[in-house]
Amino acid sequence: MATQNNVVQYGKAIQYQLAGIVSPIPVYAAFDRNFANEPKFITWMLRNVHQPVYTGQQQSNKGIDRPVFQISIFSQKIEDGFTISQQVLESLHGYSGMFGNPLDGGFFIAKADVYWLYNSYNNEENMAQIFLDCTIDIPA
Amino acid sequence: MALINKILPGYTATLWCQDDANPVALTDTQLSTWTAQVATIVGTAAGGTGTAGILVPVEAVPAFGADDAFAAYSVAGARTGAKITTQNQVTSLTITAAWNPADTAQLLIRDDGYNGTIIRTYVIAVYDGEDTVAYAFNGRVGGLQWDMSPSAEGKFIFTIHPVGGNSYGWSNNT
Numbered sequence: 481m482a483t484q485n486n487v488v489q490y491g492k493a494i495q496y497q498l499a500g501i502v503s504p505i506p507v508y509a510a511f512d513r514n515f516a517n518e519p520k521f522i523t524w525m526l527r528n529v530h531q532p533v534y535t536g537q538q539q540s541n542k543g544i545d546r547p548v549f550q551i552s553i554f555s556q557k558i559e560d561g562f563t564i565s566q567q568v569l570e571s572l573h574g575y576s577g578m579f580g581n582p583l584d585g586g587f588f589i590a591k592a593d594v595y596w597l598y599n600s601y602n603n604e605e606n607m608a609q610i611f612l613d614c615t616i617d618i619p620a
Numbered sequence: 621m622a623l624i625n626k627i628l629p630g631y632t633a634t635l636w637c638q639d640d641a642n643p644v645a646l647t648d649t650q651l652s653t654w655t656a657q658v659a660t661i662v663g664t665a666a667g668g669t670g671t672a673g674i675l676v677p678v679e680a681v682p683a684f685g686a687d688d689a690f691a692a693y694s695v696a697g698a699r700t701g702a703k704i705t706t707q708n709q710v711t712s713l714t715i716t717a718a719w720n721p722a723d724t725a726q727l728l729i730r731d732d733g734y735n736g737t738i739i740r741t742y743v744i745a746v747y748d749g750e751d752t753v754a755y756a757f758n759g760r761v762g763g764l765q766w767d768m769s770p771s772a773e774g775k776f777i778f779t780i781h782p783v784g785g786n787s788y789g790w791s792n793n794t
Contacts, residue, residue, distance in 0.1 A: 482627045544629050576632075577749055588749035590629040617629040619748060 482542045482620035487529055489587060490618075493580025494524055494549050501571040502564055512554075515605060520555035520564065531620055544590075545618045550597075553610040561599065561608045569594055572614060579616065590617040622794045624748045633681040634666050635715070636743045637725065639674040645739045645758040645787075652789030658743055658754045659793065666745040667752030667793055673743070676725045679716045681744055684755060687711050710757055710782035713742075719766060719776035726776055733764040739783055757788035 491509065499507045506512070506521045515521065527550065532543040551568060555561035573594040580586030597611040638645070638661055650657040662668025663675055689708035694701045720726060732738045743756045763779040782788065 542627075544627055546629075591631045617631055619626045619628045619632075 481538070481540045482531065482544075483540060484542070485531065485545050485587075485618055485620055486585070487526070489580065489585040490526060490529065490547065492584060493586055494526065496581045496584070496586070497572070497579055498522060498524060498551065498568075502567055505564060515554065515607065519557070520553075520560050522554070522564070523552045525550045525552075542620060544620045546615055547618070548613050548615045551594075551612040551614060553612070554605075554607045556607060558599075558601070558608040561610045565596065565599075565610050565612065568612060569596070579618075588619060590619060592616050622751065623792055624746070624751050624753055626748065628746060628748060630681075632746050632748065634663075634745050634747070635676040635678050635681055636661050636663060636666070636668070636673045636745060637676055637728070638672060638741050639724075639728065640672070641728070641731065642738065643740045646741045646756065648784070648786045648789065650789075651741070651756040651758070651787065652791050654752075654754065654791035654793055658756045658789075658791045661741060661743045661756070662745045662752060662754060666747040667750070668745065668754075674725045674728070676715070676729070676742075677717055677720075677723060679718060682713050682715060683711065684713055684744055684757075685711050710788050712779050712781045713759075714763070714777065714779045717776045717778075719774040729761050729778055730764060732761040733778060736760070736762075742780060752793045754791050755788065756791065757782045759783055759787075 502522060508523045510523055510525050512521050512523055527548055529547040531545045534541040553561050553564050572592045575592040576590055578586050579589040593615045595613045597613055599610040601608050646657055659668045660671045661673030663670035687708040689706045690703045691706055692703055739758050739760055741758050743754050745752050745754045759780040759782045761778055762781055765777040767775040
């Protein structure tokens with residue numbers, strides 16, 4: 481039997497964890513309004529939150545959650561973006577332990593698995609971009 | 621007793637073994653005893669103390685437990701036959717590890733396989749960040765193989781065959 485995990489805590493934990501890894505580089509949820517002024521920053525987006533539901537009328541007959549959050553890294557210098565990506569990979573890929581702020585709903589994750597999708601360049605904004613997917617295994 | 625009370629990803633399982641070249645395997649009672657027995661084999665990364673054990677870097681911990689077995693009877697004149705559960709042996713674990721020729725645990729297992737008679741205690745530990753549940757058993761190593769398929773990293777494959785009818789035990793840290 482398992483309860484439904486709290487997605488509010490997912491969001492807080494992702495923000496807290498990423499901010500800790502890349503500090504002092506700013507981290508935003510989904511969108512940054514100040515991108516024209518900031519030479520480098522990170523945004524994240526959460527998707528695929530889903531605990532499998534097993535058979536029967538008992539709502540708590542569920543499994544673990546394995547959501548994915550995309551990390552988008554923006555930088556004016558391409559090398560800066562690669563450096564930040566390396567920081568994220570070293571800290572997060574294969575990480576197991578407390579995720580988020582233990583004093584504010586942080587939780588244990590069994591595994592964080594980071595997958596570098598691709599890097600690119602946005603000519604209009606003059607910003608290099610790197611996209612990473614991070615899957616986290618959350619006990620339920 | 622504060623057992624882990626949640627559903628855990630299979631990823632939380634790790635495999636540990638005694639680190640002596642000539643180990644003294646735990647007794648049947650010790651296999652079910654966490655403090656000063658199983659805890660010392662499990663490393664701190666999985667909630668143990670790690671003073672007498674080493675991590676075996678396996679790709680995945682295979683299914684463990686006991687093999688299935690029953691005696692089947694046909695009963696003349698009855699609507700159905702019957703199955704009577706019998707207790708079969710502890711399951712052998714065939715394990716694949718990414719091969720590192722200098723890895724201490726893999727060298728230990730290679731030497732065990734070469735020796736053929738060494739009985740070593742292995743522990744499968746499941747850890748939720750605070751508490752540990754451990755399944756410990758004694759076994760010998762057999763079936764060493766190295767698979768150097770060019771499409772992936774080199775693999776070291778071996779089987780741990782448990783010894784003794786009662787040579788496994790459950791324990792936890794609380």
